[in-house]
Amino acid sequence: MTNAGTRLNQLPEWAALGKHREQLGDTHLRELFAADPERGTGYTLRVGDLYLDYSKHLVTDETLALLRDLATATGVAGLRDAMFRGEKINTTEGRAVLHTALRAPREAVVEVDGVNVVPEVHAVLDRMAGFADRVRAGEWTGHTGKPIKNIVNIGIGGSDLGPAMAFEALRSYTRRDLVFRFVSNVDGADLHEAVRDLDPAETLFIVASKTFTTIETITNATSARDWLLAGLGAGQEAVAKHFVALSTNAAKVEDFGIDTANMFEFWDWVGGRYSYDSAIGLSLMIAIGPDRFREMLDGFHLVDEHFRTAPPEANAPLLLGLLGIWYGAFFDAQSHAVLPYSHYLSKFTAYLQQLDMESNGKSVDRDGKPVDWQTGPVVWGTPGTNGQHAYYQLIHQGTKVIPADFIGFAEPVADLPAGLAAQHDLLMANFFAQTQALAFGKTPEEVRAEGVAEELVPHKTFQGNHPTTTILADALTPSVLGQLIALYEHKVFVQGAVWNIDSFDQWGVELGKVLAKRIEPVLTRGEGGAELDPSTAGLVAAYRSLRGRS
Numbered sequence: 001m002t003n004a005g006t007r008l009n010q011l012p013e014w015a016a017l018g019k020h021r022e023q024l025g026d027t028h029l030r031e032l033f034a035a036d037p038e039r040g041t042g043y044t045l046r047v048g049d050l051y052l053d054y055s056k057h058l059v060t061d062e063t064l065a066l067l068r069d070l071a072t073a074t075g076v077a078g079l080r081d082a083m084f085r086g087e088k089i090n091t092t093e094g095r096a097v098l099h100t101a102l103r104a105p106r107e108a109v110v111e112v113d114g115v116n117v118v119p120e121v122h123a124v125l126d127r128m129a130g131f132a133d134r135v136r137a138g139e140w141t142g143h144t145g146k147p148i149k150n151i152v153n154i155g156i157g158g159s160d161l162g163p164a165m166a167f168e169a170l171r172s173y174t175r176r177d178l179v180f181r182f183v184s185n186v187d188g189a190d191l192h193e194a195v196r197d198l199d200p201a202e203t204l205f206i207v208a209s210k211t212f213t214t215i216e217t218i219t220n221a222t223s224a225r226d227w228l229l230a231g232l233g234a235g236q237e238a239v240a241k242h243f244v245a246l247s248t249n250a251a252k253v254e255d256f257g258i259d260t261a262n263m264f265e266f267w268d269w270v271g272g273r274y275s276y277d278s279a280i281g282l283s284l285m286i287a288i289g290p291d292r293f294r295e296m297l298d299g300f301h302l303v304d305e306h307f308r309t310a311p312p313e314a315n316a317p318l319l320l321g322l323l324g325i326w327y328g329a330f331f332d333a334q335s336h337a338v339l340p341y342s343h344y345l346s347k348f349t350a351y352l353q354q355l356d357m358e359s360n361g362k363s364v365d366r367d368g369k370p371v372d373w374q375t376g377p378v379v380w381g382t383p384g385t386n387g388q389h390a391y392y393q394l395i396h397q398g399t400k401v402i403p404a405d406f407i408g409f410a411e412p413v414a415d416l417p418a419g420l421a422a423q424h425d426l427l428m429a430n431f432f433a434q435t436q437a438l439a440f441g442k443t444p445e446e447v448r449a450e451g452v453a454e455e456l457v458p459h460k461t462f463q464g465n466h467p468t469t470t471i472l473a474d475a476l477t478p479s480v481l482g483q484l485i486a487l488y489e490h491k492v493f494v495q496g497a498v499w500n501i502d503s504f505d506q507w508g509v510e511l512g513k514v515l516a517k518r519i520e521p522v523l524t525r526g527e528g529g530a531e532l533d534p535s536t537a538g539l540v541a542a543y544r545s546l547r548g549r550s
């Protein structure tokens with residue numbers, strides 16, 4: 001609900017943006033830069049260790065002011081403050097949204113239903129640290145007395161993507177003598193490949209599931225238990241030394257056979273896709289150590305505080321959120337590319353896909369009314385420079401408007417051998433070249449001036465005017481990773497607030513789960529299926545026939 005109870009696209013601020021968009025017409029970034037020599041330095045922000053350049057966006061001072069007016073009219077700041085206060089802003093699930101409490105300092109007070117949750121958060125972090133230290137020191141031994149050397153995280157969605165992404169991102173900080181694997185897919189191949197070369201006696205499974213009912217995770221965890229017990233030739237008593245659980249659901253953890261003494265808890269006010277800085281990060285904490293994990297939490301907290309207190313003109317998540325709204329609503333942009341120029345961020349965009357698309361892939365507003373404005377974009381991308389040799393052609397010369405974030409670092413990771421570290425300038429030269437080419441393109445006149453044959457001029461012309469944000473940091477440290485993730489979390493928040501949707505539920509994933517449960521007995525035993533539509537019934541029959549079951 002907007003502050004005036006008016007639908008988003010009925011607001012005068014929305015109309016003002018529409019009019020402004022018409023006036024902007026085809027104005028080119030070349031013109032905007034020519035008109036303002038300070039633009040390249042003026043349209044920048046510094047947040048913690050992040051340097052943000054938004055000068056290559058199709059905006060003027062007026063655009064930005066109008067977008068901030070829209071944020072005011074839609075009550076973004078009020079909803080933000082309600083979130084930080086622990087109010088139940090996830091209305092369809094009746095829950096508070098308090099991932100920010102996961103990184104609050106020990107002395108902070110954040111109340112849910114009148115209870116300060118910060119002491120509990122730190123109690124769990126301390127328990128995690130104690131456990132991580134024991135594993136890292138070789139003091140946590142398996143059933144046969146051998147120290148644990150292999151850590152396998154079993155989870156899916158937010159219980160996988162966060163720790164898996166952060167493990168990759170911080171690989172240079174990880175214990176290289178321990179093996180870390182992440183299993184998510186219910187395709188048995190995932191678990192098979194993860195454990196086939198491991199010694200069960202040295203393997204710890206971390207079963208990560210907020211609900212502890214997710215069928216993929218419970219199925220994989222059950223198979224992992226079978227693999228372990230068969231490999232050890234042991235009974236159920238071996239489970240306690242080789243399985244720990246990360247969950248909000250102690251009863252289900254116990255049902256599975258994991259001692260709740262080996263459970264690390266979190267709470268229903270932590271959304272799955274906002275959870276890797278909770279107990280869900282245990283595998284990461286074992287990998288990088290508790291101190292580095294805490295540095296990461298401090299990075300998150302730094303951006304939380306920025307989002308909570310920075311004025312609108314200098315508020316980075318607000319700005320990024322509003323830019324996305326601008327392109328979706330007024331340029332018909334359907335997607336948003338996130339292009340990290342770091343090999344270690346290979347899973348960053350996949351992580352953001354859940355964060356953004358599960359949060360803002362909604363088509364009814366908070367009151368259940370259909371929206372008639374664009375909501376969350378398709379988020380996609382892979383690390384540069386690989387994308388340059390694959391799909392950048394379409395970004396440069398295609399017909400779509402694709403706003404893109406370019407993320408890069410001044411320093412290569414510390415433990416890269418000098419010869420390989422020397423490649424970093426080339427990587428970053430590509431990083432800077434791409435946003436330059438996207439913004440300014442190459443005019444037909446410039447192409448002709450190179451002596452290109454006239455019939456090839458249109459093919460070699462780059463229209464430019466493709467909007468990008470550049471995010472530059474000194475190095476990919478635990479703190480910087482936390483800062484980056486919090487930046488995106490709050491950007492997603494801002495967009496959901498303006499679009500007036502509940503960014504914290506995910507009802508859209510439920511139907512498929514229910515149908516899969518109904519279809520499985522048809523596949524395996526030929527039972528039921530009368531209710532299947534003709535297409536699905538035909539496919540199921542073909543599958544059964546191919547498997548020799550009909």
Ligand SMILES: O=P(O)(O)OC[C@H]1O[C@](O)(CO)[C@@H](O)[C@@H]1O
Binds near residue numbers: 210212213214358509
């Ligand atoms: O941690 P859980 O409860 O196993 O859920 C895993 C994932 O499944 C979802 O609920 C979607 O199905 C995500 O939101 C969540 O991150």
